[in-house]
Amino acid sequence: MARSYEPHDIEVKWQSVWDAEGLYKVSEDPARPKKYVLEMFPYPSGDIHMGHVRNYSIGDVIARYWTMRGTNVLHPIGWDSFGLPAENAAIKSDSHPATWTYANIEKQAASFRRMGFSYDWDRRLASSDEEYYRWGQWIFIKFWERGLVERKSSPVNWCPSCMTVLANEQVIGDGVCWRCKSVVQKRELEQWYFKITEYAQELLDDLDELPGWPERVKAMQANWIGRSEGAEVDFKLCDASGEPTDETITVFTTRPDTLFGCSFFLLAPEHPLVARLVEGTEYAPSVNEVVAGAAKETAIDRSSTDKEKNGAFIGRCVVNPVNGEKVPVWVADYVLMEYGTGAVMAVPCGDQRDFEFARKYGLPIPPVVVPADDPLYEQLKDQTERVVTDVDWDVAHADEGIMVQSGQFTGTPTGKHGEGVTKVIAWLEERGQGHASINFRLRDWLISRQRYWGNPIPAIHCPSCGLVPVPEADLPVVLPADVDVTKGETLADHPEFYETTCPACGGAARRETDTMDTFTCSSWYYLRYCDARNDAAIWDKDKADYWMPVDQYIGGIEHAILHLLYSRFFTKVFRDMDLVDFAEPFTNLLTQGMVKLDGATMSKSRGNVVAPEDMIARYGADALRAYILFMAPPDKDLEWSQDGLDGMYRFLGRVWRYVTEVAEEPVSDSPATDAEPAKVLRRERHRVVGKVEDDIERFQFNTALSAMMELLNAATDYRRTVPEENRDVSLEREVATTLVLLLAPYVPHMAEELWREVLGVQTSVHRAEWPVWDPMAAAADEVEMAVQVNGKVRARLVVDAGASEDTVRELALALPKVAEHTEGLTVRKVLVVPRKLVSIVAN
RNA sequence: GCCCGGGUGGCGGAACAGGCAGACGCGUCGGUCUCAAAAACCGAUGAUGGAAACAUCGUGCGGGUUCGAUUCCCGCCCCGGGCACCA
Numbered sequence: 001m002a003r004s005y006e007p008h009d010i011e012v013k014w015q016s017v018w019d020a021e022g023l024y025k026v027s028e029d030p031a032r033p034k035k036y037v038l039e040m041f042p043y044p045s046g047d048i049h050m051g052h053v054r055n056y057s058i059g060d061v062i063a064r065y066w067t068m069r070g071t072n073v074l075h076p077i078g079w080d081s082f083g084l085p086a087e088n089a090a091i092k093s094d095s096h097p098a099t100w101t102y103a104n105i106e107k108q109a110a111s112f113r114r115m116g117f118s119y120d121w122d123r124r125l126a127s128s129d130e131e132y133y134r135w136g137q138w139i140f141i142k143f144w145e146r147g148l149v150e151r152k153s154s155p156v157n158w159c160p161s162c163m164t165v166l167a168n169e170q171v172i173g174d175g176v177c178w179r180c181k182s183v184v185q186k187r188e189l190e191q192w193y194f195k196i197t198e199y200a201q202e203l204l205d206d207l208d209e210l211p212g213w214p215e216r217v218k219a220m221q222a223n224w225i226g227r228s229e230g231a232e233v234d235f236k237l238c239d240a241s242g243e244p245t246d247e248t249i250t251v252f253t254t255r256p257d258t259l260f261g262c263s264f265f266l267l268a269p270e271h272p273l274v275a276r277l278v279e280g281t282e283y284a285p286s287v288n289e290v291v292a293g294a295a296k297e298t299a300i301d302r303s304s305t306d307k308e309k310n311g312a313f314i315g316r317c318v319v320n321p322v323n324g325e326k327v328p329v330w331v332a333d334y335v336l337m338e339y340g341t342g343a344v345m346a347v348p349c350g351d352q353r354d355f356e357f358a359r360k361y362g363l364p365i366p367p368v369v370v371p372a373d374d375p376l377y378e379q380l381k382d383q384t385e386r387v388v389t390d391v392d393w394d395v396a397h398a399d400e401g402i403m404v405q406s407g408q409f410t411g412t413p414t415g416k417h418g419e420g421v422t423k424v425i426a427w428l429e430e431r432g433q434g435h436a437s438i439n440f441r442l443r444d445w446l447i448s449r450q451r452y453w454g455n456p457i458p459a460i461h462c463p464s465c466g467l468v469p470v471p472e473a474d475l476p477v478v479l480p481a482d483v484d485v486t487k488g489e490t491l492a493d494h495p496e497f498y499e500t501t502c503p504a505c506g507g508a509a510r511r512e513t514d515t516m517d518t519f520t521c522s523s524w525y526y527l528r529y530c531d532a533r534n535d536a537a538i539w540d541k542d543k544a545d546y547w548m549p550v551d552q553y554i555g556g557i558e559h560a561i562l563h564l565l566y567s568r569f570f571t572k573v574f575r576d577m578d579l580v581d582f583a584e585p586f587t588n589l590l591t592q593g594m595v596k597l598d599g600a601t602m603s604k605s606r607g608n609v610v611a612p613e614d615m616i617a618r619y620g621a622d623a624l625r626a627y628i629l630f631m632a633p634p635d636k637d638l639e640w641s642q643d644g645l646d647g648m649y650r651f652l653g654r655v656w657r658y659v660t661e662v663a664e665e666p667v668s669d670s671p672a673t674d675a676e677p678a679k680v681l682r683r684e685r686h687r688v689v690g691k692v693e694d695d696i697e698r699f700q701f702n703t704a705l706s707a708m709m710e711l712l713n714a715a716t717d718y719r720r721t722v723p724e725e726n727r728d729v730s731l732e733r734e735v736a737t738t739l740v741l742l743l744a745p746y747v748p749h750m751a752e753e754l755w756r757e758v759l760g761v762q763t764s765v766h767r768a769e770w771p772v773w774d775p776m777a778a779a780a781d782e783v784e785m786a787v788q789v790n791g792k793v794r795a796r797l798v799v800d801a802g803a804s805e806d807t808v809r810e811l812a813l814a815l816p817k818v819a820e821h822t823e824g825l826t827v828r829k830v831l832v833v834p835r836k837l838v839s840i841v842a843n
Numbered sequence: 844g845c846c847c848g849g850g851u852g853g854c855g856g857a858a859c860a861g862g863c864a865g866a867c868g869c870g871u872c873g874g875u876c877u878c879a880a881a882a883a884c885c886g887a888u889g890a891u892g893g894a895a896a897c898a899u900c901g902u903g904c905g906g907g908u909u910c911g912a913u914u915c916c917c918g919c920c921c922c923g924g925g926c927a928c929c930a
Contacts, residue, residue: 353928
């Protein structure tokens with residue numbers, strides 16, 4: 001009597017055997033094609049959750065599949081282990097961030113082993129390890145040498161709960177902190193930046209080089225980078241009496257063709273000119289009120305579109321370069337200091353915001369671009385001078401139209417990318433009053449954090465030399481262990497850390513006490529995996545060039561901008577440093593959906609968590625792995641349901657029974673006498689291998705599994721319907737073997753047990769070759785075709801797969817059902833779709 | 844407002860290049876086995892009408908192209924996500 005399927009014993013057993021055999025260790029092998037399969041490394045937050053199970057199961061199937069296809073697969077794991085939650089947890093439990101972090105890493109590592117993931121553990125890393133973060137500091141120094149590091153003062157995002165500044169990318173939704181969801185505040189602070197904006201154009205352009213990325217991620221990045229084409233235009237500032245001075249204010253505009261419609265000029269409340277120009281004038285009180293009002297607003301208020309716009313005249317004018325007209329300068333709270341130059345030429349006829357502002361303050365709205373079907377067009381079509389200064393429109397006209405009241409340009413068709421734009425820019429350039437320009441929404445990456453548990457920024461503030469990098473030879477700047485975060489301490493509270501000497505002049509100096517954003521750690525870990533134990537260099541270039549780029553990257557959509565944009569930036573800088581030979585780190589990206597319960601993301605605070613450990617305890621890791629992949633395609637959100645897991649467990653039990661039964665059957669010499677059912681089963685075997693192959697490569701793990709279920713159904717049908725003495729046992733063996741091989745990436749432990757212990761193979765199923773299939777053998781020799789009359793299926797026809805169209809047509813027309821439905825009608829047309837259907841048109 | 848997804852049985856989902864809608868699984872119902880139950884196995888299962896054969900309807904809505912549309916085109920509705928006073 002064969003054993004029944006007992007997942008727990010076999011899973012734990014094989015995990016230790018694989019470890020002992022070093023089954024998943026890999027090294028460079030130029031003779032074989034390589035693949036680098038990588039899942040985003042986890043933050044060691046505690047226990048693993050279903051999202052982890054899903055993410056890492058997807059990667060594991062892909063890694064195991066390609067290994068079986070003869071590919072040299074790198075599949076590493078590590079931890080993104082610096083970061084704020086460790087400090088918060090330490091404060092709560094009165095311990096040290098390191099204690100909490102490393103305990104969690106061990107816990108997660110144990111869970112990953114228990115899930116049977118095929119990692120090369122020798123490459124394991126943690127970003128909080130000194131041997132890792134020292135290279136992060138080295139990167140900082142190298143970026144500095146390349147002019148990509150800057151310390152500057154600007155309005156930054158401050159999270160009052162995390163007590164640190166944040167990068168723009170880390171402020172999400174309605175102006176909240178990505179990690180704790182608190183509303184962030186704006187503060188003017190001096191901080192460290194990586195100049196990611198220097199790569200803005202390339203980061204945008206190279207999205208086109210990533211066909212293996214989801215459109216939506218690329219769209220989000222393009223959106224974030226926010227490239228706008230337009231022009232910079234210089235306006236001369238007038239003095240208090242209205243006479244033009246030599247001082248100019250530059251604006252960025254995407255619509256230089258509307259310059260003739262500029263009837264006022266706007267400055268952001270934070271613009272330095274505002275305070276300077278109104279100081280001591282009669283305009284100061286009203287202007288200051290607007291400035292103060294804007295400063296008080298939270299990020300949420302400020303980004304609200306339907307908020308009423310406020311402004312005040314500052315008492316000065318600027319000269320419109322196209323017509324010499326003097327237009328009043330206002331301060332307006334809807335003008336952003338962070339975008340463009342913080343100054344805007346207002347064209348109320350063509351911009352909805354300016355339109356509203358003009359209406360509120362009674363400013364003129366001269367129409368300069370009108371659609372041909374607007375009554376104004378007839379009136380103004382040859383009008384070069386301004387005669388109309390207001391419109392009866394309800395909204396601004398921002399679309400295409402024809403230029404009017406626009407001097408020599410009158411009559412030119414124009415729009416966002418219209419002829420008018422090009423002409424006006426050329427004219428401005430000729431006269432030295434402006435030039436074509438491109439503006440990005442992307443800001444430089446603020447990387448300094450006022451927190452302890454991070455990578456210390458290797459910089460020294462010297463009173464005489466200024467900012468000095470820590471010399472390469474002095475790296476790493478070790479994060480001291482004796483900082484007590486439970487007392488709210490940071491590095492800035494530890495003189496023994498920050499008191500130092502200047503490496504340049506030797507005088508007393510102060511070490512930087514900010515640490516780096518954790519996203520700097522995760523921007524290059526995938527490269528370190530290629531050569532994780534190297535202590536002489538960040539990585540060996542040959543090794544990196546062998547394994548990289550990552551062929552398949554798998555992770556959550558929440559990093560669509562953050563981690564994925566930063567990593568692309570790092571890679572481009574590494575390329576410029578000649579550390580790598582490629583410009584994009586991740587060739588193919590799969591963003592997996594969330595695992596939900598009752599329609600909501602599982603979370604401890606919500607109390608709707610299904611613990612993977614509980615599922616493993618009941619069903620084993622194999623059933624859990626297979627089930628989470630079977631539930632839905634990987635990129636879709638899925639709703640957790642317990643019942644389906646029972647079904648998967650049942651399926652594995654049926655596979656187990658089938659394989660063990662077949663394995664016990666003696667292989668007799670008696671020839672199979674029941675040819676047709678055997679033929680069907682053999683055909684099914686070939687078809688399913690092909691289908692599973694195709695499905696895995698398209699990440700359709702759910703349909704791959706259902707194909708395996710179909711094969712098992714066919715196999716057990718055969719066993720049930722064909723009398724024992726007529727069964728082709730060698731065929732059944734082949735089917736059983738095939739099933740085990742197909743299942744190996746999904747249920748590695750059960751497959752291994754069946755392979756080695758039941759089928760008696762000496763070597764691991766995970767080193768076995770993927771089964772071969774023959775498309776000819778997978779094709780049926782008879783096919784059932786549907787016969788339609790006027791678009792409705794009226795009959796079915798079983799014909800030889802190779803039957804000619806004429807034969808099929810004749811057979812179809814001869815069917816009684818067809819005669820019935822064409823009675824009294826004339827057959828006009830008969831279409832034959834080979835092997836699919838016959839369509840008869842009659843009327 | 845702009846940009847991406849998505850809408851198919853009771854449920855998760857399938858249909859890859861315009862060709863039999865609902866594979867596979869869950870659930871439900873019926874059956875076999877059993878003293879009984881569980882497990883396991885077998886069968887049925889989109890809706891409506893019909894004893895059945897069968898017929899009609901059916902992939903968010905309305906049009907269109909086509910012999911034929913879940914699939915392509917046009918116009919909408921709803922849900923999810925991203926961006927948004929970006930000049």
